Amino acid sequence: MVLSVAESSYIYDSLTSSNSSRIDARKANQYRPLNANCGFLPNSNGSSRIYNADGIEIITSVKAKVVRTERIADLINVDIDIHGEKDNTTLCQQLTTLIKASIMDSFQFDLLKLTGKYYFQLFIDVSILYLPEDFSASSYTLYSLLSLISMNVYISLKSTKLPFLISSKDDFDVEEEPTFSDDWELSKFLIPQDSKNTFQPPLIFVVGTAGEKAIIDPSLEEEEILEHGICLTWSNSKVTTPIQSLTLSTNNTKALKLSLISEAIKLVKNVAPDVISALDTIASQESDDFNNGF
């Protein structure tokens, strides 16, 4: 996207003025509309789909497999695929590493412990079904995708159900493979829904800064005039690593002021609880009829 000088100065000035406004009339802490639903893939333990007004659509599936391993790091696998692109593009690899790192950092691994010896191994597969063409060359793609994928993974992990174990939990002395109940009604959520203090999968927020202002979820047009970006991870009700400073656009970059980082953290703290409660609502409204998923 190339903006004219007049256009970009208009966007910049209206954003940084004392009476700040964004071009799409959003508040600084407001997201663009997103749609999401979950539980529509019959062959997966958890699934979710998210799409925004740009037409970006992401589907995530969580599959669980029983393994016998000691290596905790193997228990979570993330695989991201962009439709029509090769597996090994830098974009794919960057996304995979960042998402995996953020999940591994905060994951509560005892949730995956099945019995004394056996664990559930999770395969998180993300397919990006559609990317608008003018996105492919922009750095914006990476970070807006990152944020969307993290929300998507959040919903699918929250809606992931695991079968009910009927064999004994303590199998250190006996050599038996875990067996499960055939009744899917008995299945339990991977992340218990009722108790308040359980772990939350990480969410990644992208905050853009211009002048003294910090805005959340910058749009493609805003991205052109932003001076800096900060990527923050929110997990278990606090801001955690990775926190990254990012260059959103190449035109306008200036050094990042320290005060802006705390501004951004404040913004995320402000937004995150709302986002989480919204995502939780979606995750709890599992569509029973697979066909209503779309």
Added chain:
Amino acid sequence: MPSTDNTLPIPNILTLHSLFSSNPPLRPSLRPLTEPRDLKISIINKDNGNIEIKLGKTYVSCKISAIITKPFEDRQFEGIFNINTEITPMCSPLFSNGGGNDFSTSAPAIIPKTVISVEENEDNGNDVIMGGGAMMGLGVDQTSIEIMLSRLIEKAVRRSNALDLESLCIIAGQKCWSIRADIKFLNYDGNLIDAGNLAVIIALLNFKKNDIEIIGNGEGSELVIFDENQREKVGLSVLHIPLSVTFQFFSTESIERNIKGEKGVISRKIKEDSDDEDDVNDRMEVDNDEVGVESESRSSNEIIIVDATSEEELLSQGSMTITLNSNKEVCQISKSGGLNIEQGKILECCTIASKIVDKWTKQIKQVLIDEEVKNRDLKIEKELSVVNDRRTS
């Protein structure tokens, strides 16, 4: 008609078209429509299964090789069988080397169209588009030819279990035979599928691998490979002989009429009344009416031929491959796109295919018997000579 070796005939489309629209339809070579060309089998090296077949001017060679490897993890009790097909510029200047190895996005089919306008008024959409429907052949780009060709031959021979894979297992999970068939297309004159399939099967039937024996049990067991002089080589266990027959479809109707048959019939009748238009299609159908050939060819005038030459493949509007064995078991059918065919015609094709397969199977078996006889003679001679040697000494 044209065609000298190695130069591609430039098909005289109109001649071909008018031959096909004549009544009854004729082929340029005057070969009957459902008659394949002569099959010639020559065995170059009986032991490593190096054979060459000629189907008209389509020449194909196939060579089998066998090595001992480790079986696949998920198939511990089976050997490995691979078929390797290669189309090189050698068989026709139309093909280039290494067409495309990336199948991730199917290459758009670039289809040269030969449009014959059968009416002066272009706008009423009755052009007959010939070509573009062939599964194989000049009408389609090379990547898709290669994919289809290798898949079809693989499905015909490998998936139908023509080769008993379990017999290739030596020690479960540890050692097995890996058989590899390399098909080389030497000259292209249509119908690569059938020729390729024939070549693989004949090569497999002729191939003999070294005899082996496992000596000892458990840990200390040893695998002994005997060479030709120690023990006679053994053949592969080929369970049945699946052979492919590829049909090409032609129609002198437009696509629209082929799809919406009913409407076409009505419009024809109107035209017959007005009788002032000179429509090749209509004329042909009217001719049919007058001569009163089979009623079936009137209801839909698709022309079905087998074993097409390269020229015929160029004009073909659709193709279908049927693989059968002599037990009248269909191993695969594959038709995608191209001319739409009534179900009755498809069953008809199956019957025709079954006859051709019977004929080819007989011929293959005869070749095998001849070969056997030759071998036996040699053996007896050898023995006799040994006996003679002793006597003289």
Added chain:
Amino acid sequence: MSHQELLSPEGFRYDGRRCNEQRNFNLELNTHPHAADGSAICSMGNTKVLSLLRGPTDSNDSGLSLSVSIIQPPYAKSDRVQVSKNDRRFAELSLMVQRTLLQSIVQKAYPRTNINIKLTILSADGSILAACVNSATAALVDAGIALYDTVTAITVGIHDISPLIDCNAIEEIDLPYLTIGTISNSKINLLLMESKTPLDKLQKMINLGTEGCIQIRNQLDIAIRKSAIKH
């Protein structure tokens, strides 16, 4: 799976259907209005195929170039399997879908045109090719591409002497089956069979298949009308 379990003596199949009973068929058009020019989701039982069509756009080739790509994400089957992008089976399937559709498009209306269809198998439980064809046809209709007629496809398996329509994955493993696609007048456009079947049973299978295609066609018709009213 024993042979007996696939079809009980009372005539019920493993999942409780009769021989000539289809699975739940659902087709939705225009599911992704922002992401594609034409989109559809076809579900046949637990098989779900999403198609996104982009086009018609400019192209340098003289005629219509239609490209079809099929992707099966690793989560499509009940066991996680990674499908390589160079997989020949999927290359063949996409070629078959491409050729089948090409025949139904009014090609002379689209000179120098590119149409690009992406099929994603969200969930695979048998009849993949049939679902791909149905889904792609619906996407073509949704994009407003001129068609002579719609192509619809279905699978038919055979258990001893009884043909079974619309096979699921379990039946596809153990029984010979074929995929059949027809255009109006029940003319056969697509026919794919990969397993050994006696010749004399073929007629029965094709007969039931053409019947099934007509059913699917009616359902496609209803879905098209429904989406036309909605928009």
